[in-house]
Amino acid sequence: MGAPRLHAYLRNEHPEIRSFLLDFDHRMYFFYHDYDYAWYNMCNNHFFDQAQHLQFEKFLKCEPNDKLLIFTDPPFGCRTEPIAGTLRQLTREYNKINKLPHTPLPIFWIFPYFSEHYIQQEMPHLHMCDYKVNYTNHKEYTDVGDKSRKLGSPVRVFTNIPLEVLHLPVEEAYKYCVQCERYTALENRHCNKCGKCPSKNGSTYRHCELCGCCVKPNYVHCKNCRRCTQAEEHNCEMYQANQRCWICQEKGHTEMNCEEWLNYCGASRLVYGQNDKVITCLICRKKGHNERNCKQRSKYLEEVTFMGVTELKFK
Numbered sequence: 001m002g003a004p005r006l007h008a009y010l011r012n013e014h015p016e017i018r019s020f021l022l023d024f025d026h027r028m029y030f031f032y033h034d035y036d037y038a039w040y041n042m043c044n045n046h047f048f049d050q051a052q053h054l055q056f057e058k059f060l061k062c063e064p065n066d067k068l069l070i071f072t073d074p075p076f077g078c079r080t081e082p083i084a085g086t087l088r089q090l091t092r093e094y095n096k097i098n099k100l101p102h103t104p105l106p107i108f109w110i111f112p113y114f115s116e117h118y119i120q121q122e123m124p125h126l127h128m129c130d131y132k133v134n135y136t137n138h139k140e141y142t143d144v145g146d147k148s149r150k151l152g153s154p155v156r157v158f159t160n161i162p163l164e165v166l167h168l169p170v171e172e173a174y175k176y177c178v179q180c181e182r183y184t185a186l187e188n189r190h191c192n193k194c195g196k197c198p199s200k201n202g203s204t205y206r207h208c209e210l211c212g213c214c215v216k217p218n219y220v221h222c223k224n225c226r227r228c229t230q231a232e233e234h235n236c237e238m239y240q241a242n243q244r245c246w247i248c249q250e251k252g253h254t255e256m257n258c259e260e261w262l263n264y265c266g267a268s269r270l271v272y273g274q275n276d277k278v279i280t281c282l283i284c285r286k287k288g289h290n291e292r293n294c295k296q297r298s299k300y301l302e303e304v305t306f307m308g309v310t311e312l313k314f315k
């Protein structure tokens with residue numbers, strides 16, 4: 001979906017792999033035939049030509065040993081909801097054509113790391129892989145050339161394939177992390193306190209004891225906000241209005257002002273020392289971790305996923 005260069009590469013270099021291109025650019029008519037290309041809008045799963053749609057359905061019909069995957073590289077301005085909706089519809093169509101019970105199709109979705117939250121909200125089974133995708137035709141999305149980002153491309157691969165099975169090339173600055181049992185970026189140092197390789201943006205994070213998690217290296221801790229953040233132009237009120245609460249995960253407040261939690265357990269539980277060197281979890285009152293990583297969370301909160309949207313409910 002929207003990945004003409006990959007399609008061309010597979011056709012030329014790996015003719016044993018069958019590929020079908022769905023693309024909004026109808027100039028592709030000049031290069032491909034109806035049996036491997038359809039003019040298509042991935043935002044609403046729309047085929048402009050019904051004959052091409054029939055060809056695509058033929059392509060979806062698989063033999064028992066065939067393996068199919070969807071690879072999509074949407075424009076980064078696209079909203080994640082319609083793309084996720086399309087991926088679900090294509091999976092349903094595939095299952096219907098092949099008379100399968102609900103079977104997920106492997107998905108590779110190329111998108112910037114900072115959209116992780118939006119993708120996971122729509123498709124909780126997609127996880128971000130550390131692999132940095134370089135675009136030769138976009139200066140800001142590559143680590144090649146002098147105008148490139150210092151931290152390398154911000155574009156990543158999101159997939160429902162277990163990250164453990166993805167083998168990233170060590171010669172391109174990736175390493176195998178024994179604790180995480182997967183390949184991560186070389187600069188992504190494993191944190192024993194967080195129990196993971198925490199970096200998302202291509203820098204080496206450091207562990208903040210007052211946040212109870214790893215943070216970007218240039219961030220400074222604000223006690224008032226209970227978060228590490230950029231030091232310049234920090235305004236506590238404005239900042240907090242854009243934060244997601246670590247207890248209820250709603251946007252617009254931090255844990256200290258969580259109405260739901262306050263109603264649930266009473267105001268007395270929200271007190272903790274301003275001079276502490278280590279964070280105190282507001283849920284279990286133990287030190288050293290924040291509410292997101294609290295092992296007691298499930299005692300109080302229940303995550304309900306319905307139609308791909310996850311909601312938190314107090315028990």
Ligand SMILES: [Zn+2]
Binds near residue numbers: 180189190196197
């Ligand atoms: Zn690790």
Ligand SMILES: [Zn+2]
Binds near residue numbers: 198206207208
């Ligand atoms: Zn950490």
Ligand SMILES: [Zn+2]
Binds near residue numbers: 209210212215222227
């Ligand atoms: Zn901090």
Ligand SMILES: [Zn+2]
Binds near residue numbers: 224
């Ligand atoms: Zn602040």
Ligand SMILES: [Zn+2]
Binds near residue numbers: 245247248250258259
């Ligand atoms: Zn809250």
Ligand SMILES: [Zn+2]
Binds near residue numbers: 294
């Ligand atoms: Zn806790």
